[in-house]
Amino acid sequence: MKIEKAEKTGFCFGVRRAMEIIEKAAREHGGIETLGQLVHNRQVLQKLADIGVKVVEAAEDIQGDTVAISAHGISPELEAELQKQHIGLVDTTCPYVHRAQQVARRLNEAGFFVVVYGEADHPEVKGILGWTKGKGVATLSENPVASLDPLPRWIGVLSQTTRIPAHYTEFIKTLIDAAFTKDSEIRIFDTICHDIRDRQEAALKSARTVDLMFVVGGRNSANTNHLARLCSEITETRLIETAEEIKPEWLKGHQRIGVTGGASTDEQTINEVIAKLEALT
Numbered sequence: 001m002k003i004e005k006a007e008k009t010g011f012c013f014g015v016r017r018a019m020e021i022i023e024k025a026a027r028e029h030g031g032i033e034t035l036g037q038l039v040h041n042r043q044v045l046q047k048l049a050d051i052g053v054k055v056v057e058a059a060e061d062i063q064g065d066t067v068a069i070s071a072h073g074i075s076p077e078l079e080a081e082l083q084k085q086h087i088g089l090v091d092t093t094c095p096y097v098h099r100a101q102q103v104a105r106r107l108n109e110a111g112f113f114v115v116v117y118g119e120a121d122h123p124e125v126k127g128i129l130g131w132t133k134g135k136g137v138a139t140l141s142e143n144p145v146a147s148l149d150p151l152p153r154w155i156g157v158l159s160q161t162t163r164i165p166a167h168y169t170e171f172i173k174t175l176i177d178a179a180f181t182k183d184s185e186i187r188i189f190d191t192i193c194h195d196i197r198d199r200q201e202a203a204l205k206s207a208r209t210v211d212l213m214f215v216v217g218g219r220n221s222a223n224t225n226h227l228a229r230l231c232s233e234i235t236e237t238r239l240i241e242t243a244e245e246i247k248p249e250w251l252k253g254h255q256r257i258g259v260t261g262g263a264s265t266d267e268q269t270i271n272e273v274i275a276k277l278e279a280l281t
């Protein structure tokens, strides 16, 4: 049995950067709170908890005078609320997310209704939508936009950073079809992060050469789920969080196994999965 690791695994640039910032802040402050999970990965959160990083779910739960913002970013309203409470910010917002936020802000200032292609309840999407000052919508289907009556004259479209590029393209096509005869002007922005593109391409390349694929990452991680979905369209795929989950019977009848991981899965967890697979073969 042959086991191969996809060409791109380990933390993405944004998560690596957020981890460095938070580790430094935890050292300097003797521990720190983060507003929401820094990353959607339980193993990484446990490591952070070990150095004094505590997750709080809402602004009113913050105990200290400083809080860290996750790589997913926050809305301007939430930022203003924290400032009002005199809470200092350690900002780990990923630069790619920041770029999407600024696209939303500029579109709003130019009078565009903003459509964010993404999961409405995802922290990153909520943050981006906050920059539209209530003149936008987050959706994965064109319906909520097409059914607006009247359809806004100017529509700006951008994507959650971790979506699958081909699906975003499909979404844009259906949106154009819905708006084509209604005199609307549509501006489209590519805000999908480069790391996600490269990671998805590397995972697909690997999936094409194996008969079983393991995608390692948090079950609540959007980009990990997208990777698993893409790979499952090509070959048998299992999403796992750790090596301990692997069952020997899963490997029966398989000759080539591929391993990839989400953007918030550290290299060590990937290597543990590979070591376990090697031990089982």
Ligand code: F3S
Binding pocket: 012, 013, 014, 015, 071, 094, 095, 096, 097, 161, 162, 193, 194, 195, 196, 223, 263
């Ligand atoms: Fe940033 Fe892309 Fe990672 S948006 S946090 S570099 S997945």
